[in-house]
Amino acid sequence: MIDLRSDTLTLPTQEMRNVIAHAIVGDDCYGEDGSVIELEEYCKQLFCVEDALFVPTGTMANQLAIKSQVMEGNEVITETNYHINFYESSSIAMLSRAVLHTCRTEDGILRVEHVDELIHSKPRGPFYASPQLVSIENTINYYQGKIFPFKEIKQLYEFTREKNISLHMDGARLFHAHVAMNIPLSDYAKFVDSLSICFAKGLGAPFGSMLMGKKEMISKARIYRKQFGAGFHQIGMYAAAALHALKHHISxxxxxxxxxxxxxxxxxxxxxxxxxxxxxxxxxxxxxxxxxxxxxxxxxxxxxxxxxxxxxxxxxxxxxxxxxxxxxxxxxxxxxxxxxxxxxxxxxxxxxx
CATH class of the missing domain: 3.90.1150.10 (Aspartate Aminotransferase, domain 1)
Structure with missing residues (x-):
């Protein structure tokens, strides 16, 4: 069979299997898994972020980003067809009790004018929902793997700073945008408050995503990760596979x-x-x-x-x-x-x- 269903179906290479077999492991709940520590430190350096947290899936990374930055009853602004609404709306309702406020854009790109319109489309104040997070996606699954223009990301970041709103990037396939546009990964991270990446889409690792951002946000996310049921023990094999993918598979x-x-x-x-x-x-x-x-x-x-x-x-x-x-x-x-x-x-x- 020629499998063109998804890039989540990639299989570990023999080299990756060897890395998995010889990986250093420890109990991550105690912060003692050497391979997890190495992976998180590598991502912090690669993306130039304050902190990073290894999580099982891209969905959990997105959910932790919301839970850590949005109070219950407040809003996440996004595009109707982004993964966070298209697939994860029930998760947001169950885990964060937050409100998704969406719009359908003509070309799939959520711009400043769309966010501004959504902010002013309903009553605001102490008795109503407040927008606390804007979520974008790069590349955009629903829109044929479209690359989110870097210029628009920077403009959104500047706008959200003015409005005291956080900006999250679901970067499950960010590496595709990175190689296509030759924009450093650290540049993408510089203009968002939180960023998720996936090791199991395209890169060929069997497991895992990374949530990155400020130390305060990641500290909250670490607590919620445990509460969501992802308290890892000897997870170093998967972390080592993800690190191998980062070092060898992006090109x-x-x-x-x-x-x-x-x-x-x-x-x-x-x-x-x-x-x-x-x-x-x-x-x-x-x-x-x-x-x-x-x-x-x-x-x-x-x-x-x-x-x-x-x-x-x-x-x-x-x-x-x-x-x-x-x-x-x-x-x-x-x-x-x-x-x-x-x-x-x-x-x-x-x-x-």
């Missing part, structure tokens, strides 16, 4: 981007698919199946029977994600399979579930 993302662009160009020539290769910025391709008179689940099932796995994003939308486990040969084979499925559909071949 490979450039290859993922090149293969994604190549695949997009091949798919754009297939009858029935509408894909603009110029709109593909990182490692994702989204396409609609409306013109093929089918739904995404049926389309994905047809592709699976022929040897390629895709992700049914919405009922009419299919997502492709290229990761380090996908070869150039696999890209060509996937394009041929998708073309064959499209030809079957346009010829009216009867679908058997």
């Amino acid at each position: 490979h993302l450039c290859t993922d981007h090149l293969l994604t662009k190549k695949l997009a160009m091949m798919l754009s020539e297939i009858e029935g698919l509408s894909i603009d290769p110029d709109a593909v910025e990182t490692n994702m391709i989204f396409f609609h199946v409306n013109n093929l008179h089918t739904n995404s689940w049926q389309f994905v099932d047809r592709c699976k029977k022929k040897g390629v796995l895709l992700f049914p994003w919405l009922s009419d939308t299919v997502r492709i994600v290229v990761s380090r486990n996908v070869t150039e040969k696999g890209i060509y084979e996937a394009a041929n399979i998708i073309e064959a499925v499209c030809k079957e559909l346009t010829r009216g071949v009867t679908y058997v579930s």
Whole structure:
């Protein structure tokens, strides 16, 4: 199978498995896991932040950022389709009892004018919810791995400073933006109050994310992490794998981007698919199946029977994600399979579930 469902499906390399096997471990609840300490210190230096906290998932990193910076009943401002609302809204309600205040932007980029409009869209004061956090995403999953413009991040940061509001970046795929734009990771961290990154998306580590920011915020997050059930003991194997990924796997993302662009160009020539290769910025391709008179689940099932796995994003939308486990040969084979499925559909071949 050629697996193009997600970059969370990457597998550890043999080198990473060797690192895991020989990792130093200790009890992280006591602050004694040497590999965790090394990973957190490395991230502090790499991103030039005050403190860092190793957590199981990107979702927990986001939830800890909210819990540590937003009082119960107050607001998190974000874009409707960012991960924090699209997937995590119930978590925010359950864990932080905070309010999500969202808007749908034309191009997926939450700008100062959008935040300002949301702030002034309802009564404010001691008896009402107050906006305490703006959350952005980079790269943006829902918008085909779109890169959040650095200029807009800086403008948002300056605006939130004026309004005494914190700015969080869900940077689960920030490394993709980093290699595509050649902007230092420390520059991204400089213009947000909290930042999450993921080691298991694209980099190929089997586990973990990192939440970074000011010492005061991370100290709160450390307490909440334990309360949320993530009090680690001998977790050094996973921390060592994440550190290995940070040191050795970031540059490979450039290859993922090149293969994604190549695949997009091949798919754009297939009858029935509408894909603009110029709109593909990182490692994702989204396409609609409306013109093929089918739904995404049926389309994905047809592709699976022929040897390629895709992700049914919405009922009419299919997502492709290229990761380090996908070869150039696999890209060509996937394009041929998708073309064959499209030809079957346009010829009216009867679908058997």
